[in-house]
Amino acid sequence: MEPREDHLKKALFTMLALCLIALPVGRAAADYTVVEVNFIMADKDGDLLLSKTEYLLGPIEVFQKLDTNANNALEPEELGDLAKDAEFGDGDTDSSGSLSLEEVIAEKLADFDAADTNNDGALNVDEVTAYEAKTSAGSKP
Ligand SMILES: [Ca+2]
Ligand SMILES: [Ca+2]
Numbered sequence: 001m002e003p004r005e006d007h008l009k010k011a012l013f014t015m016l017a018l019c020l021i022a023l024p025v026g027r028a029a030a031d032y033t034v035v036e037v038n039f040i041m042a043d044k045d046g047d048l049l050l051s052k053t054e055y056l057l058g059p060i061e062v063f064q065k066l067d068t069n070a071n072n073a074l075e076p077e078e079l080g081d082l083a084k085d086a087e088f089g090d091g092d093t094d095s096s097g098s099l100s101l102e103e104v105i106a107e108k109l110a111d112f113d114a115a116d117t118n119n120d121g122a123l124n125v126d127e128v129t130a131y132e133a134k135t136s137a138g139s140k141p
């Protein structure tokens with residue numbers, strides 16, 4: 001059994017690493033794109049495929065971290081700038097003004113299915129890269 005504390009430490013480290021990667025540092029030291037690095041970090045079993053579980057793990061951990069009042073809902077105050085993101089409005093399917101974990105998972109599963117273009121139930125790095133390119137291009141005004 002994996003000790004839960006180790007798991008949390010790994011998640012925190014991953015988030016920290018993601019923050020660092022997100023900084024505009026010019027050319028990355030390694031020849032990996034941000035999408036690829038995120039993919040490698042999310043791919044816990046290293047099979048170069050993201051299962052649904054692996055895909056959801058990150059968002060679930062982020063959810064728990066952001067939910068500072070532990071009411072299993074993310075209010076705009078907890079989300080800060082993220083609340084202005086279109087995903088917040090889209091994800092709040094019951095229009096409660098907050099995101100429940102169920103709403104976050106539903107949103108992410110929809111992303112997963114949309115990205116899984118060869119319908120094998122897993123995401124390879126090409127599918128993730130293509131999906132990220134598509135969604136970031138689509139979200140520009
Ligand atoms: Ca995997
Ligand atoms: Ca809601």
Ligand SMILES: [Ca+2]
Pocket residue numbers: 115116117118119120121122123124127
């Ligand atoms: Ca796939």
